[in-house]
Amino acid sequence: MNKTYIILASVLVLLGIGLVFLKANTNKDELNPEKLLTEINENTRYISTDELAKRIIESDPSVQLIDVRPAKEASKFMLQGAINIPLADLLNEDSQAVFGQDGKDFIFYSNDDIFANQAWTITRRLGIKNLHVLKGGLNYWAETILQPVAPAATEPQEAFDLYQARLGASQFFTGATLEVKKSEPLEKIDLKPKTKTKQVEGGC
């Protein structure tokens, strides 16, 4: 009688110990390599500088910019509303708290888009959603938004429309009225006192 109990109990205890040593599935949300590869090749993570500029100007509350450059570079210049999370600090508790926010579009950017893509791959693997990468990074931002280049005369109308939009954005972000065609000063108009001229009145 006692023996059976002991055998049963030891079997269960052994199984229990076995379960402890099983590899823990640490992160249920973790994307497996196949899924991650599919998303990498989809290229839907990119957001263009024009779209970003538009969203910042409209002060879209869902935009959460994340600057992944080293703190030294980021301290000199960051995009409006961005927070600096250097690649090395990506898995910190503080950073994880940032990604915990609901209803945000997290947009990584760096000078180019290499670091941003690296950050994206790691965080996406962890199963974090709504992650984006600024296409071309700050270098492209400077070329398209801060200092837009006028299209050649032969380019289609869309290029000019885009250029106009970029000029507007440029003014917003540089806070300057540069590059805008100087409007000629209004001609001064002499104020002349009204002189009533005699009007011909017709009589009856």
Place this chain on the structure above:
Amino acid sequence: MKEFSNNKGLITASAIFVAVIIIGLLTTRKPEIDYRFTPGQTIETLQNLKYFISPVEVAKSVKANENQFVYIDLRSPYDFNKGNIQGSVNIPANRILEKESLSFFEALAARSATVVIYDADQSLTTGPWMLLLQLGFNNIKILQGGWNIYSALNQQNPAQYPGLSAETPKYDYAAIGKSMTPETSTEKKEEIVPKKKVKTAQVEGGC
């Protein structure tokens, strides 16, 4: 008697318990491909790894026929056939996790060969490269600028290619962008000079 039947129940119960656990263990599918680096390890590796190789260095090596590197082209077979780095193997980016590709990468890692991968440009290369790194392949380098830059090089006399900058700022953003505060309404308002309407005399007709 009562004790005996209790005991029987206990045995059946524990047998079911054991069976459930065993079935559970058997049915959990083991992932075929597993990450070898945790995200933390990946980031650490990124900090210390020299993972860029310049197209000039590659062009020189190809010209000298050194067989120093193994080249892997991630572009589509169509683009690959139009032109590629001499001696490269074509593994389109969407097929790097197929069995053949992985065993190829394994074999290269086993003989510690230095692999150079490239796509049309470097930002297209980064994604697949990052994935391979997390799978444990840290013997892979990215061709800076990708095929676009490499193919533009003068193969016979590869010189330093200007304008290649991965992750180096090209501009002084702070100087261009000033501080990013939008409230800079220091614009002077133009004085508006009211134009007076001058009434012109109208001829009025009488009756």
